[in-house]
Amino acid sequence: MAFNKAIDINPKSADAWNGKGIALDNSGKHDEAIQAYDLAITIRPKFTIAWNNKGWALSGLGKKEEAIQAFDKAISIDPKDPSSWNCKGNALIDLGKHDEAAKAYEKAIELDPKDPVTWYNKGAAFYGLKKYEDALCNFNKALEIDPKEALIWHSKGKALKALNRTEESDSAFAKAKELGNKEE
Incomplete structure (x- = not known):
């Protein structure tokens, strides 16, 4: 090595x-x-x-x-590092603390609003809270930045489906599949 x-x-x-x-x-x-x-x-x-x-x-x-x-130690050293806030959000999601995760992602977005991954993560936090409209808004923002990310299209489809917007969800799932997503 x-x-x-x-x-x-x-x-x-x-x-x-x-x-x-x-x-x-x-x-x-x-x-x-x-x-x-x-x-x-x-x-x-x-x-x-x-x-x-x-x-x-x-x-x-x-x-x-x-x-x-x-992650909190990293944030205390450099509170303007969006990566630390995003990492903290991911760990909070893993603990089922979606509200706190959404707040961490919001801080990361304030610091770097052009990162589609953080917008996606914030959408996933809202999805976990069953706040599907909020999730959809964040997935859409992520897609404005990176329209070729299949996972985001798939997640958008799931949010639309949860909102009973079947035609739109089918379209989002089709786009995800076109971009190489394997999930159903």
Whole structure:
């Protein structure tokens, strides 16, 4: 692993430890990844990317509350980083805290209104709350930014279907399928 060589050359490189953590995390070795992220954070305590990556690894282990703590730490370091807010929203969704997730996504959108993923995520939070009109508005905003994302079209179809707007939902599902979506 290239990161091991970089760490051998400079064991105080937070970037190398973070990179090693990413490689381990991508291999499903979440516990080892967390150890690498912790070393990166020990070297550079305000390393928001490492805090976010640690949160993802904790999520991978099902430790959602601890993941939220890591994302909150990243947010406390850099409250203007939309990625940290989006990550926190994802962990909150996993805990079924859709209201709180929608608020985190709203903050991310304030910071980066051109990210279709965050608009989609906010729509998914509203969908989870059975606020289908709100979900639909957010899916539509995501599609204004990225009209070729099949998953967003599929989710729009689900929201329309929940609103008993069958013809429109069928059209959205057809567009999703045309773009390569495999879900029914």
